[in-house]
Amino acid sequence: MSRTAYRATLFHTLADPTGAPAAEAWVHHPDGLLVVEDGHVAAFGAYAELAPTLDADVAVEHLPGRLIAPGFVDAHTHYPQTDVVAAWGSQLLDWLNNHTFPAEQAFADRAHADAAAAFFLDELLRNGTTSALVFCTVHKASVDALFEAALARDMRLVGGKVLMDRNAPAALCDTVESGRADTEALIRAWRGRGRLGYAVTPRFAVTSTDAQLAMAGEVAAAHPDVLVHTHMSENLDEIARVRELFPDARDYLEVYARFGLAGPRSVFAHCVHADEGVLTRMRQAGSAAAFCPSSNLLLGSGLFRLKQACACGVTVALGADIGAGASFSLLHMMGEAYKVGQLSGEALDPIHAFYLATLAGAKALKIDDKVGNLQPGKEADFLVLDPSATPLLARRTAQAASIDEVLFALSILGDDRAVERTYLAGRLAHRRG
Numbered sequence: 001m002s003r004t005a006y007r008a009t010l011f012h013t014l015a016d017p018t019g020a021p022a023a024e025a026w027v028h029h030p031d032g033l034l035v036v037e038d039g040h041v042a043a044f045g046a047y048a049e050l051a052p053t054l055d056a057d058v059a060v061e062h063l064p065g066r067l068i069a070p071g072f073v074d075a076h077t078h079y080p081q082t083d084v085v086a087a088w089g090s091q092l093l094d095w096l097n098n099h100t101f102p103a104e105q106a107f108a109d110r111a112h113a114d115a116a117a118a119f120f121l122d123e124l125l126r127n128g129t130t131s132a133l134v135f136c137t138v139h140k141a142s143v144d145a146l147f148e149a150a151l152a153r154d155m156r157l158v159g160g161k162v163l164m165d166r167n168a169p170a171a172l173c174d175t176v177e178s179g180r181a182d183t184e185a186l187i188r189a190w191r192g193r194g195r196l197g198y199a200v201t202p203r204f205a206v207t208s209t210d211a212q213l214a215m216a217g218e219v220a221a222a223h224p225d226v227l228v229h230t231h232m233s234e235n236l237d238e239i240a241r242v243r244e245l246f247p248d249a250r251d252y253l254e255v256y257a258r259f260g261l262a263g264p265r266s267v268f269a270h271c272v273h274a275d276e277g278v279l280t281r282m283r284q285a286g287s288a289a290a291f292c293p294s295s296n297l298l299l300g301s302g303l304f305r306l307k308q309a310c311a312c313g314v315t316v317a318l319g320a321d322i323g324a325g326a327s328f329s330l331l332h333m334m335g336e337a338y339k340v341g342q343l344s345g346e347a348l349d350p351i352h353a354f355y356l357a358t359l360a361g362a363k364a365l366k367i368d369d370k371v372g373n374l375q376p377g378k379e380a381d382f383l384v385l386d387p388s389a390t391p392l393l394a395r396r397t398a399q400a401a402s403i404d405e406v407l408f409a410l411s412i413l414g415d416d417r418a419v420e421r422t423y424l425a426g427r428l429a430h431r432r433g
């Protein structure tokens with residue numbers, strides 16, 4: 001058995017800090033020790049307590065001034081949209097037609113998909129994201145490309161083939177039957193391999209017929225280990241379109257619910273315009289919301305009311321939503337979430353923001369028994385963060401009086417530059433510089 005130990009400042013969360021006393025919600029060891037054995041966390045605690053328990057042959061790497069934290073979990077993103085990042089000027093429906101759908105058509109070519117998957121996963125790791133819930137394209141092989149690349153890197157990743165059978169270019173449409181056959185084949189082909197998981201992925205209610213949404217619900221019901229991943233209530237024109245397409249549905253959530261797509265394994269990206277009634281029904285169903293602040297700001301979608309969603313008891317996590325979102329960094333998303341909160345008169349606590357980017361993401365993806373924090377027994381997906389990575393960060397964090405201040409400075413001033421190392425299952429997967 002191979003043991004390795006790292007001495008640094010340690011921080012992780014154990015529970016939602018808005019719903020639990022601080023002592024139960026998070027742990028900070030200013031001088032801590034993380035012990036890793038066979039890809040899992042063996043110990044996480046104060047250096048002074050743990051060091052005497054280590055066998056003499058265990059190497060301890062001392063990382064003064066560094067912060068060890070769990071890897072980030074991105075609850076909503078799109079690997080085929082890396083090339084549409086920073087598209088100027090449009091809101092959701094035009095953006096999809098003018099930028100996103102053309103870019104996704106290139107994924108009919110397997111070599112293009114392989115190259116895009118490799119770039120995307122390396123960019124996740126450079127930014128400290130060790131797990132993600134990922135949209136592929138309508139092409140079945142786009143999932144193979146992503147999963148093969150994730151398997152080679154041993155990442156804990158969840159993804160799925162997009163289902164679309166209307167209101168999209170013909171080259172990006174499948175049918176009820178081909179969508180079912182491809183989804184079933186991918187679940188069978190990839191189940192149990194590495195640390196991968198599948199998500200049934202109808203793009204959104206606008207681009208699937210009733211029959212296709214019903215099929216998606218049937219496939220999800222037949223496979224209790226898969227997630228359901230889609231978009232909901234992001235943009236006002238989109239919501240009006242859904243109302244036209246489903247005139248007898250009470251609201252957007254009800255469209256998904258009537259087809260069996262709103263359950264405890266569902267992750268709904270955005271929910272910007274979801275009201276208290278919808279959020280309450282999401283909590284009752286056990287569905288999660290992915291808050292994607294960079295995307296919501298860039299597409300002008302609106303301001304997600306995090307406090308309201310939390311008050312309704314919904315599991316909320318953070319999504320980078322590449323390529324509507326313009327950064328892979330969940331540190332940056334924590335900062336963007338703070339700014340969205342400020343515009344609604346709600347100041348997001350930095351420890352809550354950190355929870356959203358780690359353990360909450362793992363909860364939304366149903367992998368919190370394996371990752372999301374560094375409790376002993378969990379998979380050792382962790383980061384070495386450098387709070388002095390840039391001159392301004394160094395200057396600001398030198399004056400920080402608490403871990404809250406360090407985390408807040410990292411969220412406002414930090415990004416991939418602050419991620420010095422990323423470890424996957426105890427193995428070094430990225431080292432800066």
Ligand code: GUN
Pocket residue numbers: 078092096100203204231234295321324
């Ligand atoms: N709604 C449907 N498809 C998409 C997408 O690709 N990105 C975003 N942000 N919203 C969507």
Ligand code: ZN
Pocket residue numbers: 076077078231269321
């Ligand atoms: Zn999206």
